[in-house]
Amino acid sequence: MEPVLINNLWVIIAALLVFIMTIAVGFLEVGEEGIGMSKSLFKTILITGSAIFFMALIGFNIAFAPTIFHGLIGNPFYNGLFLGGFSSVSQGLLTGVWWSMDANFFNTGLTTGTYFLFEAAFAAVTLALVSVVVLKKMKLSSFMIYSAVYFIIIWTLPAAWIWNPTGWLFQMGVRDFAGGLVVHGAAAAAGLGIMYQIWKEERAKGFKKSPQTPVKLNQGWLALGILLLWVGWFGFNPGSVLAFNSSAMTVVITTFLAAATAMLSTMAVSKISGIGKPDIMSAVNGILMGLIIITPLAGFVSPASSVVLGLLGGPIFVYGSAWFGRRKWFADPVGLLPGHMVGGLFGVLMIAFFTQAPFAAASGNGTLPSGILFGGGMAAISQLGLEAFGIIVVMATVFVLSYVTCAIISAAGSGITTNYAARRRNK
């Protein structure tokens, strides 16, 4: 199959936009924390470079090559290391397309280069989300080792299961349009694994609760961060159609409309509930919440459904945030859990409620049934069970992999926690 140029052009531009998001997370952290700029920005620059290197080395194959072991893992050596090594005839590099983009599978005609960049950018931004919980707490050297493991096996397994057309969960029928589970949910599970190791080390040092990171807004960097993330999501969701067609243009609407609605909803709920204020943080968190919720089903729903989902974003974030804020065994300064975990997994479950089959079919998901609210009946209830099963499997796997990785790094060195906590306790 020949590359389909317009699809490649669309997705490679989307890839570039997603690429920007990783460093944008650094700006967001700087904007929300107001200090410690250095570590946030350095960390996200490192993540970006490491993602490209390790995904090209072998991670991309593990996630997206034809699977082995009954859909458990992509063949690590399918296309050679570094996307074909020194070969000039490797899969879809100078001629032809990546195997799963062929007519037998997704039929979008993307080349290896295009698809690699798109997915490497996704992997990078996922780790950037994970890393918001390690702010000032995890040693940079530990985090760098963790990154390599992450891009080789932790990020790649859920992708191989759900986004690879021969993955076992995909084959069962689990769907996740642009990463409510593969990105947001899994990021939270990985983050929890790290938090748990940090908490173990903090308890060993005698802490009763985990030292929290103070918030001190810097609105310039905050606004830059949200602008870049908003723009990046233009690539993230619409690019996930993996083709440029009417669905891709419609996903632009559902994505942006959910963000806009959730912004208004979050501000309104903040004001009405008296939890928080309708200020810039509330607007920024609302935008993010809308984007997160719509992500797993942006290609499956109508514009009006995205408005409904956006409206739900406000109360979910405001009350979720308040609930998590009372847990004291971890520090989550940038809202990984109320935002990405609750929002992402909520969105995944909503697939079984809001999907409209014509929208899903247009984005290339022809077998997905309409949701419960759109006459899906038993098929939709079955889909709900499938999505819940996918959530449990992925969250548990990623949590365990992440925690074990941290425990090993901790044992090999002398802990993964910086003495930041110690310094603060002495004050």
Next chain:
Amino acid sequence: MEPVLINNLWVIIAALLVFIMTIAVGFLEVGEEGIGMSKSLFKTILITGSAIFFMALIGFNIAFAPTIFHGLIGNPFYNGLFLGGFSSVSQGLLTGVWWSMDANFFNTGLTTGTYFLFEAAFAAVTLALVSVVVLKKMKLSSFMIYSAVYFIIIWTLPAAWIWNPTGWLFQMGVRDFAGGLVVHGAAAAAGLGIMYQIWKEERAKGFKKSPQTPVKLNQGWLALGILLLWVGWFGFNPGSVLAFNSSAMTVVITTFLAAATAMLSTMAVSKISGIGKPDIMSAVNGILMGLIIITPLAGFVSPASSVVLGLLGGPIFVYGSAWFGRRKWFADPVGLLPGHMVGGLFGVLMIAFFTQAPFAAASGNGTLPSGILFGGGMAAISQLGLEAFGIIVVMATVFVLSYVTCAIISAAGSGITTNYAARRRNK
């Protein structure tokens, strides 16, 4: 008619670039004011979200649906609320194109999603321009109510009249390529409406002149703002061809060349006249002035004409700015009036002077006659009258709508003005 993919790809990318401009105006304000970052950035984030929400709700229909009442207003319910509501067969969403992009009208094959995002971004950035005059002066709650009214009726009417192919001014022959009148002129008229209400309230508090906002440069944010606006204009003007063809590529040249020339011209005039200095503010204002002037006719003129128009930008801005600087009944810290009003309307009138029919035809404006300087003769003089008529109608309408909106908001609450002015007077 099938969507024309390359046109949609071009315009949806242009839409994304224009989308960036709204928040960029916030950075520009922060760069020029050096303080009060919070309100500027918060305001432009709010505007962006509100534009998407209210334009999708009903504004897009009012501006761009087939008109009713003899071209006065688009049918608000043409495509359903939120671009088709829950329907999966609505106009141009998953199949076909938006009605005015069909072969009977503009014949560019854009879908609803593409065209909506492009125009919603235009609406957003227009209100961002309006809002530069309310810096520190207007209550945020008042401004939020104003925003909803703005996106439903104030922005949409001139668009329905001039950019909708069944609008009454379009039918008469008024043309405005990318918004010298619909964006820049109308923004100034709306801003004047707000200013007038603020001035009424300030006088009621005993002010003799309107407190001015001090300028204190922050060059990092200023440079970021101008960079994003410059890049955004790449979407604004070339995207306004609504198709990717030779004209679109030529509009890139006319746009960037006008900006570059006006930058040099403004710096030179600043130095020679002794009004201001050839510094970074002068360069930034020059770039903006060039972009503003070329906007209404970027698709109608040759590259050399854009140089001439850019050259005129320098003296117009420098002397215009000095003239408005002596008016004391309003505060216009970021130059809405000398920049957007004078520059935008000047550019609209220049349509009747600089248009070359082959350029206009290539950008889809086949009926526009060549200008007075290019042998247009009586047809060009008639066009000049038409443009002047359009200016008067639009400016008067928008000013009145804007002022009445503010007066009602003021009456419903207790004024729209913050106590910023009061605080300053007491010093």
Next chain:
Amino acid sequence: MEPVLINNLWVIIAALLVFIMTIAVGFLEVGEEGIGMSKSLFKTILITGSAIFFMALIGFNIAFAPTIFHGLIGNPFYNGLFLGGFSSVSQGLLTGVWWSMDANFFNTGLTTGTYFLFEAAFAAVTLALVSVVVLKKMKLSSFMIYSAVYFIIIWTLPAAWIWNPTGWLFQMGVRDFAGGLVVHGAAAAAGLGIMYQIWKEERAKGFKKSPQTPVKLNQGWLALGILLLWVGWFGFNPGSVLAFNSSAMTVVITTFLAAATAMLSTMAVSKISGIGKPDIMSAVNGILMGLIIITPLAGFVSPASSVVLGLLGGPIFVYGSAWFGRRKWFADPVGLLPGHMVGGLFGVLMIAFFTQAPFAAASGNGTLPSGILFGGGMAAISQLGLEAFGIIVVMATVFVLSYVTCAIISAAGSGITTNYAARRRNK
């Protein structure tokens, strides 16, 4: 020949990304210097505007019009001033394509508008690189005059020789994919010409060594600068295929992979060698070094070769930087010489080692032989000689032109050096 729309869309987007890089260099300077924001940002805004103006005026013709005098210079009046003046039938503006993009030459179907914007952006960013050595040292008025000369003759000559298909070095067989010599090498040569004039003036004032500019990191602007440059390089290298095809997508991989690898390599070498630290500056410099080295051959090599080249980037930068750091007759705060000169020219020579003919053919360079490491044999050794010859000719020419230009400006005014040096000496 009709314009090939997808190629034009790709290259015009690439042009926009490259356009961003010039101002990004200003952010990088601000990030690395921490002070003197004003001059860096103002300077790069000026460069951008001047590039567009002077390249359109005549520079683009000098570089890219059909050559005269045996390939020495493009016909300055080929397409008229300002890309066709007031004519609506000029070359490739509203119909047809730029002559060298026709089937007789590069056969990519680019219009004048597309190709102009792409190359004007390259010219701009080249001068931005040159200008990092004049930070706080050269009078702004002198620099503005220098800019005009630069865009008319200094940038354009090497481009006419190597990138114009009738240029004499191109005809001999010298190749430079995206500007290891035409951009990075030539920027260093031009910078050396300016440095030499400044050093002459400093010696005349009694200096024994050239005052160095202190480094004081501002990590926010630094991160923004590197993000924009990284994104911009997406346009710089992949856009240099001048077409959207499989090669363009592969160049994305080679470019980003070299950057990622060099980031890791530079950090590792910094740590192991004890020269510097594996900090954010080391990561940023590593990314830049990888991008610089891969630039001249990104379209000629396999992904694995780009990893090898990236690995070499670390030691070359770290030791090169240490070596240049001991030279005291100039100030090079942002690493023009160890980065752009050493990296760029090293990359140019590597063409003769790492090229694989199928990759080169896919990017439109069908006559380039495979490199020494890929069985190129005598043809590759001959290519090595050609590249070395090209380096010598271009570096010498640009150095002399740059120095003579500075000397004349210096003689016409009273030197080109600010009294910055004087001020510091008195402290």
